[in-house]
Amino acid sequence: MGKVIAEVTVVPLGTCSTSLSDYVADVERILEKYPQIRKQLTPMSTILEGDLNLILKVVLEMHENPFLSGAKRVSTRISIDDRRDKNATMQKKIESVKSKI
Amino acid sequence: MGKVIAEVTVVPLGTCSTSLSDYVADVERILEKYPQIRKQLTPMSTILEGDLNLILKVVLEMHENPFLSGAKRVSTRISIDDRRDKNATMQKKIESVKSKI
Amino acid sequence: MGKVIAEVTVVPLGTCSTSLSDYVADVERILEKYPQIRKQLTPMSTILEGDLNLILKVVLEMHENPFLSGAKRVSTRISIDDRRDKNATMQKKIESVKSKI
Amino acid sequence: MGKVIAEVTVVPLGTCSTSLSDYVADVERILEKYPQIRKQLTPMSTILEGDLNLILKVVLEMHENPFLSGAKRVSTRISIDDRRDKNATMQKKIESVKSKI
Numbered sequence: 561m562g563k564v565i566a567e568v569t570v571v572p573l574g575t576c577s578t579s580l581s582d583y584v585a586d587v588e589r590i591l592e593k594y595p596q597i598r599k600q601l602t603p604m605s606t607i608l609e610g611d612l613n614l615i616l617k618v619v620l621e622m623h624e625n626p627f628l629s630g631a632k633r634v635s636t637r638i639s640i641d642d643r644r645d646k647n648a649t650m651q652k653k654i655e656s657v658k659s660k661i
Numbered sequence: 662m663g664k665v666i667a668e669v670t671v672v673p674l675g676t677c678s679t680s681l682s683d684y685v686a687d688v689e690r691i692l693e694k695y696p697q698i699r700k701q702l703t704p705m706s707t708i709l710e711g712d713l714n715l716i717l718k719v720v721l722e723m724h725e726n727p728f729l730s731g732a733k734r735v736s737t738r739i740s741i742d743d744r745r746d747k748n749a750t751m752q753k754k755i756e757s758v759k760s761k762i
Numbered sequence: 763m764g765k766v767i768a769e770v771t772v773v774p775l776g777t778c779s780t781s782l783s784d785y786v787a788d789v790e791r792i793l794e795k796y797p798q799i800r801k802q803l804t805p806m807s808t809i810l811e812g813d814l815n816l817i818l819k820v821v822l823e824m825h826e827n828p829f830l831s832g833a834k835r836v837s838t839r840i841s842i843d844d845r846r847d848k849n850a851t852m853q854k855k856i857e858s859v860k861s862k863i
Numbered sequence: 864m865g866k867v868i869a870e871v872t873v874v875p876l877g878t879c880s881t882s883l884s885d886y887v888a889d890v891e892r893i894l895e896k897y898p899q900i901r902k903q904l905t906p907m908s909t910i911l912e913g914d915l916n917l918i919l920k921v922v923l924e925m926h927e928n929p930f931l932s933g934a935k936r937v938s939t940r941i942s943i944d945d946r947r948d949k950n951a952t953m954q955k956k957i958e959s960v961k962s963k964i
Contacts, residue, residue: 565704571775573773573775575775576777581754604742620916634943635942638942639705640938641938650704653682658702672938714822717822721814733846734845736843744835745834746835805903805910807908811906856906862884862887
């Protein structure tokens, strides 16, 4: 196993407030402890690039975080793109598409 | 119904090649016909902002596209974030999180 | 375009209660109006089989439903499996895997 | 951390064949080694119930499996529903919705 690109969304349910940005900011701060993982915040998710085992460890920590702030139910989604015939990166994936549009 | 933020992924299955960027570029070109929809290409998806009915119409067109290039099976995922207590945009969602990190 | 298999999840956000079964039951009741669509409720989603255009119409109605019960933000996910080289059904997909395990 | 309900989909990309049931059957066989995890095969995914850490270990093994059969790119999706205010099970979630329809 090696480097993958993964997309993560951590959503607390039943929080009374429709705004989730405080929870998302808390979760994002966790990523600052892991400089080995490249990250990109999008309007719908966080995209990570790095070692799959490390990413899953970090996602577990992200998933646990809203419970520390009082959430009682958390829905977490992870989507892993693992390509082993070439060295894929977030940047190369975007450039490859843009060069063809 | 009004404006939403939606994330879309269109993936052809059984295409022999592990590279999907040609298909993704074709699908992205469709979006250029719809200036009313804001769009952002990410390494894992395309994020759209606009009227929900129009977005679903466009997603159907994106989903149909790989079949025109010979694909025989297509997997499409759509994630809709519809917030009616305030005017949410892709840009505001990102800014709201970044201001709190 | 023809028959597809689609998986749908409709989740209201910011509802104060961690229990979502009332919302899910309301959404399921909508499906009873559409006997042309086969459906299967799973612990994580609803799976539908039928015409893609009709399914998207029904999903829009499912997505709208929690707003009628007071929700102010709804997150809806749709995953479409569209195979055109053979007539795929929910039942055949399961049987095909089980015959090989 | 304790028991969660999780939905998993493992899809090899670029496999030439549109049929994925051989891969899915291989992946399902892995689950038979883990009787501590309850499982349900649906037409769109596998749903698991059990300890979150164990489930992630098993999902990693499921994700790795298609590479052993020659796949060069694998897309894996995991959706975790973690509720800590009550003991949620796959069966109770379904029963709770059905009792309200």
